[in-house]
Amino acid sequence: MLNPFSKTFDEEQLKMFDFMQGIKFFERLRQKELARFLPAMHHRKYIMDEVVFFSKDPSQALYLLKSGKVNLTIDIKDNFETIVEVNKGEAFGENSLLENAKRTYTALINSDEAELIVIPHFAIQEIFDSNPKIKAKMMTSLAEYYNANNQRLFRSYRESFGFFSLRQMFE
Numbered sequence: 122m123l124n125p126f127s128k129t130f131d132e133e134q135l136k137m138f139d140f141m142q143g144i145k146f147f148e149r150l151r152q153k154e155l156a157r158f159l160p161a162m163h164h165r166k167y168i169m170d171e172v173v174f175f176s177k178d179p180s181q182a183l184y185l186l187k188s189g190k191v192n193l194t195i196d197i198k199d200n201f202e203t204i205v206e207v208n209k210g211e212a213f214g215e216n217s218l219l220e221n222a223k224r225t226y227t228a229l230i231n232s233d234e235a236e237l238i239v240i241p242h243f244a245i246q247e248i249f250d251s252n253p254k255i256k257a258k259m260m261t262s263l264a265e266y267y268n269a270n271n272q273r274l275f276r277s278y279r280e281s282f283g284f285f286s287l288r289q290m291f292e
Contacts, residue, residue, distance in 0.1 A: 128153060137162075144185060144212045145266055149258040157252065161244030167235045173214075173228035180217040180224055182239045186210065189235025193226045201227060217242045218263050 130138070130152060138155045141147040147155060164187075167173065173184060176196055184191075186207050193213060194201035204226060207213045216222040217240075249256035 128156070130156065134159065140187070140210065141185070143210050146183070146212055146215065146218065146259050146262045149262060150255060154252070154255050154258075157248050157255065158240060158244075161240050161248070163239045163241075165237050165239050167230045167237065169230055169233050171230045173230065173237070174224050176224050176227045178224045180214060180219070180222040181242045182214055183212060183217045183242075183245060184214045184228070185212050185238040185240070187236040187238055189230065189232035189237075191235060191237075192229045192231040194229055195226050201229065206231065215263060215266060218245060218259060220246065 134156070135152075137159065138152050141155050141158070142150070147158075167189070173191065174181075186209055188209055190209075191207040191213060192201075192203045193205045193207060194203050196202075207228075213228055214224070216225065249259075
């Protein structure tokens with residue numbers, strides 16, 4: 122039975138909620154919780170080879186990819202090596218969910234155009250401060266994301282016959 126006192130959302134908001142719930146960091150949130158992010162979202166368009174942010178920049182926003190492609194790269198001896206390609210319906214800049222974090226990679230547009238939804242770090246922190254349940258759900262998703270990355274790193278290390286020092290990761 123529908124609650125006549127519950128908040129209703131328009132079609133555009135419902136589409137945005139569907140989009141957001143397809144992204145790892147928002148998958149646990151209910152519509153009412155997702156709605157907290159809507160006022161903070163900014164739509165931004167980029168073009169091919171435009172840099173969204175550089176490695177070592179302060180982590181000032183989380184990015185949701187509405188269309189296009191983004192390469193996440195690391196700098197190796199003045200060359201950019203792509204570590205992953207982000208596609209429509211995925212997020213990057215996830216360490217902006219943490220306080221005082223710096224970017225670990227450079228984000229570079231790899232399509233003629235890309236449309237991103239930008240959620241500023243300060244807005245995320247305000248939502249976290251006023252709603253610990255949202256923070257707990259998103260931090261759980263972030264921990265799972267980082268755990269999966271560690272598993273891939275260890276698998277890659279085993280398959281590469283140890284051509285790099287894994288010990289450095291823990292120093």
